[in-house]
Amino acid sequence: MQNFVFQNPTRIIFGQAAEKKVGEQTSLYGSKVLLHYGGGSIKKYGTYQSVIESLEEVGLEYIELGGVKPNPRLALVKKGIELVEQEDIDFILAVGGGSVIDSAKAIAVGACYEGDVWDFFAKDITIKKAMPVGTVLTIPAAGSESSTSAVITKLTGMYKKSISSELIRPKFAIMNPELTFTLPNYQTACGAVDIMAHVMERYFTNTKNVELTDRLCEATLKTIIDNVPRVLKDNQDYAARAEIMWAGNIAHNGLLDTGRVGDWASHGIEHELSAIYDVAHGAGLAVVFPAWMNYVYQHDLARFAQFAVRVWGIDPDLKDLDWTACQGIKKTKEFFSSLGMPVSLPELEIPADKFEEMAAKCTAAGPRGNFVPLTKEDVVKIYQSVLN
Amino acid sequence: MQNFVFQNPTRIIFGQAAEKKVGEQTSLYGSKVLLHYGGGSIKKYGTYQSVIESLEEVGLEYIELGGVKPNPRLALVKKGIELVEQEDIDFILAVGGGSVIDSAKAIAVGACYEGDVWDFFAKDITIKKAMPVGTVLTIPAAGSESSTSAVITKLTGMYKKSISSELIRPKFAIMNPELTFTLPNYQTACGAVDIMAHVMERYFTNTKNVELTDRLCEATLKTIIDNVPRVLKDNQDYAARAEIMWAGNIAHNGLLDTGRVGDWASHGIEHELSAIYDVAHGAGLAVVFPAWMNYVYQHDLARFAQFAVRVWGIDPDLKDLDWTACQGIKKTKEFFSSLGMPVSLPELEIPADKFEEMAAKCTAAGPRGNFVPLTKEDVVKIYQSVLN
Numbered sequence: 001m002q003n004f005v006f007q008n009p010t011r012i013i014f015g016q017a018a019e020k021k022v023g024e025q026t027s028l029y030g031s032k033v034l035l036h037y038g039g040g041s042i043k044k045y046g047t048y049q050s051v052i053e054s055l056e057e058v059g060l061e062y063i064e065l066g067g068v069k070p071n072p073r074l075a076l077v078k079k080g081i082e083l084v085e086q087e088d089i090d091f092i093l094a095v096g097g098g099s100v101i102d103s104a105k106a107i108a109v110g111a112c113y114e115g116d117v118w119d120f121f122a123k124d125i126t127i128k129k130a131m132p133v134g135t136v137l138t139i140p141a142a143g144s145e146s147s148t149s150a151v152i153t154k155l156t157g158m159y160k161k162s163i164s165s166e167l168i169r170p171k172f173a174i175m176n177p178e179l180t181f182t183l184p185n186y187q188t189a190c191g192a193v194d195i196m197a198h199v200m201e202r203y204f205t206n207t208k209n210v211e212l213t214d215r216l217c218e219a220t221l222k223t224i225i226d227n228v229p230r231v232l233k234d235n236q237d238y239a240a241r242a243e244i245m246w247a248g249n250i251a252h253n254g255l256l257d258t259g260r261v262g263d264w265a266s267h268g269i270e271h272e273l274s275a276i277y278d279v280a281h282g283a284g285l286a287v288v289f290p291a292w293m294n295y296v297y298q299h300d301l302a303r304f305a306q307f308a309v310r311v312w313g314i315d316p317d318l319k320d321l322d323w324t325a326c327q328g329i330k331k332t333k334e335f336f337s338s339l340g341m342p343v344s345l346p347e348l349e350i351p352a353d354k355f356e357e358m359a360a361k362c363t364a365a366g367p368r369g370n371f372v373p374l375t376k377e378d379v380v381k382i383y384q385s386v387l388n
Numbered sequence: 389m390q391n392f393v394f395q396n397p398t399r400i401i402f403g404q405a406a407e408k409k410v411g412e413q414t415s416l417y418g419s420k421v422l423l424h425y426g427g428g429s430i431k432k433y434g435t436y437q438s439v440i441e442s443l444e445e446v447g448l449e450y451i452e453l454g455g456v457k458p459n460p461r462l463a464l465v466k467k468g469i470e471l472v473e474q475e476d477i478d479f480i481l482a483v484g485g486g487s488v489i490d491s492a493k494a495i496a497v498g499a500c501y502e503g504d505v506w507d508f509f510a511k512d513i514t515i516k517k518a519m520p521v522g523t524v525l526t527i528p529a530a531g532s533e534s535s536t537s538a539v540i541t542k543l544t545g546m547y548k549k550s551i552s553s554e555l556i557r558p559k560f561a562i563m564n565p566e567l568t569f570t571l572p573n574y575q576t577a578c579g580a581v582d583i584m585a586h587v588m589e590r591y592f593t594n595t596k597n598v599e600l601t602d603r604l605c606e607a608t609l610k611t612i613i614d615n616v617p618r619v620l621k622d623n624q625d626y627a628a629r630a631e632i633m634w635a636g637n638i639a640h641n642g643l644l645d646t647g648r649v650g651d652w653a654s655h656g657i658e659h660e661l662s663a664i665y666d667v668a669h670g671a672g673l674a675v676v677f678p679a680w681m682n683y684v685y686q687h688d689l690a691r692f693a694q695f696a697v698r699v700w701g702i703d704p705d706l707k708d709l710d711w712t713a714c715q716g717i718k719k720t721k722e723f724f725s726s727l728g729m730p731v732s733l734p735e736l737e738i739p740a741d742k743f744e745e746m747a748a749k750c751t752a753a754g755p756r757g758n759f760v761p762l763t764k765e766d767v768v769k770i771y772q773s774v775l776n
Contacts, residue, residue: 001630003403008396014647015391209627212611212635219603226599239597242389246646247600255643258634259402 001209001259008253010146011172014246018176019047019136022093023054025172029132030091033062034084036104038069038096042138045182051095051136063087068096071274071281072103074118074154080107081117084131092133094170098142098194098281101135105150105168108133121152121161130167136174139183140245141191141282143198143252145173153275159361160275175249177241185232189339190282192228192244196221196332197285198251201267203307204293204371206300207260217256218310223247225311228339265369266292269379272358279348286341287348290333291386296372297325304328344386355383389597389647396641398534399560402634406564407435407524410481411442413560417520418479421450422472424492426457426484430526433570439483439524451475456484459662459669460491462506462542468495469505472519480521482558485579486530486669489523493538493556496521509540509549518555524562527571528633529579529670531586531640533561541663547749548663563637565629573620577727578670580616580632584609584720585673586639589655591695592681592759594688595648605644606698611635613699616727653757654680657767660746667736674729675736678721679774684760685713692716732774743771 013021026033033055042048055062065080083089084107094104110117112129119125135145144150149164180188203217223243230240250256269292270284297304301321308314308328316324333343342348359379367373374382401409414421421443430436443450453468471477472495482492498505500517507513523533532538537552568576591605611631618628638644657680658672685692689709696702696716704712721731730736747767755761762770 001403001627001634003406005399005401007399011393011395012646013393015389018391209630211614211631212607212638215607215611216604216638219600219607223600223603239389242597242647243600246389250600250604250643255638258400259630 002207002261004258006254006258008146008169008255010170010253012146012175012249013172014175016176016178018174019050019179020054022051022134022136022174023056023058023060025174026055026060026091026093026134027058029134029171031060032087032089032091033060034080034089034092034107035062035064036068036080036092036094036096036100036107037064037066038100039066041182042095045179047095047136047138047179051093062093063089068100068103070099071153071160071278072099072106074152077103077106077110077117077152080104081110084111090131092131093136094133095136095138097137097139097191098144101133101137101142101144101170102150102152104133104135105130105144106152106163107131108168109163109165118154120163121154122159127163127165127167130165133168133170134172135170136179137245138179139187139191140180140248141194143195143248145170145175146249146253148254151271158275160271173249175245177238177245180241180245181236183235185235185340187280188228188231189341190280191248192224192339193282193286193289193336193341195244195248195251196224197266197289199256200289201264202256202260202262204263204296204303205260206371210260213256213258213260214306220247220250220256221311225335232339261370263369263371265371265374268362268368269382272362273348273350276354276358277348277350279350283342283348286336287343287345287386288382290329290336290343291382293329293332294385295378295382297329298322299372301325344388345383346388352384352387355380359383390595390649392646394642394646396534396557396643398558398641400534400563400637401560402563404564404566406562407438407567408442410439410522410524410562411444411446411448413562414443414448414479414481414522415446417522417559419448420475420477420479421448422468422477422480422495423450423452424456424468424480424482424484424488424495425452425454426488427454429570430483433567435483435524435526435567439481450481451477456488456491458487459541459548459666460487460494462540465491465494465498465505465540468492469498472499478519480519481524482521483524483526485525485527486532489521489525489530489532489558490538490540492521492523493518493532494540494551495519496556497551497553506542508551509542510547515551515553515555518553521556521558522560522562523558524567525633526567527575527579528568528636529582531583531636533558533563534637534641536642539659546663548659561637563633565626565633568629568633569624571623573623573728575668576616576619577729578668579636580612580727581670581674581677581724581729583632583636583639584612585654585677587644588677589652590644590648590650592651592684592691593648594759598648601644601646601648602694608635608638608644609699613723620727649758651757651759653759653762656750656756657770660750661736661738664742664746665736665738667738671730671736674724675731675733675774676770678717678724678731679770681717681720682773683766683770685717686710687760689713732776733771734776740772740775743768747771
């Protein structure tokens, strides 16, 4: 186990009617709110109405900025920054999934910075100040509701880049599983893959002696594996929706990182896909992650075999760890497929012609990933391996 | 899963040489420190020296108050409160295990209160203010380093009572597993039982649909079960000491409570033992917990069978859940015994003559425990069941 510092002060307010607390929570930090959201779904299903009623109840002013798209865009972030300045806004409330929250975090950083907010994404500049952000989560997936990171896409040049800082960790996360009842199955499945990917990025590590966090990772993965098929069958299964929502938070709140170094190559490889082809992040990960596993598993057969046994219940062949390890990868891929997720690039209508370009961007700062550092050539091979 | 609010803002600084950060951390909150500790062990093994050097490095003044005993006493708490007032102290630094930290928390509350600090323990008064507390942990057991609770013993009348408030959650917890290398095996084992008890109090619940937290509990228990025998063999096994230390925190930082109601009768039943006979809390729990399990397990055979299968690896007899459940209890008791812990009252030299008195105190506020509410008569029977 490595030395670490861990602190996650985000206040989680979880359960039925939790969104009715948003006014009370917001008023602890601000008086004029940028209400940031995505498309029409929060208006269609009543979440918007509950939120504004709660804000009005405590006398908070708010200015709206909707229109966040999946793979949230820099252009809208810049619009948000302008609004904050023009309207003297002192708090950003994100109502939505990871894209809305990430967009809100980027606005929070940009509004406290003289220059171009993209500087923080493109260069390695330390974030020194950010506005407070609060969240009402409607899609369990990104874990952004209590994480320190945000990912934004710049359409010019098709770049998808991330920032990370304790300063952008949301003050509160309001999590009502009922708000996820209306998620289409495809989006639920994308979220599940993203959650599992967050755990697996941490699980596949070279750090030794990480038993507790290994087991916590396995606990989180097994919970997702048990509960996602239930909600795909019954969208209003509160118990299963609640398990997924809480697991999605645990997967990315920093706890599962403690004392270990994650890999994160798969996220990088996927980001290139969604930057260019605008595919859902979870769907891209469903293709990339098993491909990455197949490419690297021989680096640590014991760890991949442990994954197979503990997460997927494989009866191990201890004389053949390679076989055992492969069973876990096979199960992962089959599970993604069973959720209706793609497991090859053609299923996402992604052709082979930009592999070199994507791999070059992915490895622009040097080999990608910590478990096995991947060169540009490795990344090309991983893309090629899922051509069918 | 029940609705919940969860927030744990304690900053965890974990790993080798972490105690060298204590000055820097303390200076974020105070300028004159009450340095609170127990017996001579922190002086004997160098922890004291490292701490005062770190405080002096950043120019912090400190006043010492040592002498905290296991089952920490109200009298010393009162002395601490006096010192804080006399010396204009603005921060309390606990260097030690749960007893020292609990004593520090009680001082933190008492110093902000006009009346007798025991009021908060004896009556149901809400804590409205507390001084900031920081911790350097030397015994993984109580989880008090980032918890909201404290337990204090009043010798007059032999009362052991607790308080709980977000206001007494420590600002930081400095956790260096090396500081636990010198713990005697008996104390390591007591700590392990206490950690397991914290998890099991939460595990045995009537709340339905708590899969994620069930699995996180099981992960934490299995980590303790794997690693404690290792440190009993090799006191300086850093990896195993680190697993235990981090697990001890997770066990009691509030995460494993989320969305579920714990039992806590065993803690209550044990507190009566340690209040009167001054036994180590962990040793008392090693006797009480399996006795409680045997008394209540038929209330939910499936849950006890799940515990047996998932925590202890029992091959279940699905036609005989009673048998399966009992195997888990048997394994728990055998494990405690294998650590050198007592599993009966005679091993603690506790006679039968005060069972009625202890049971009456334990149930003075009504039936004890949430999984199965226990009457005075139930508690007497549990004491009687471990007479040999």
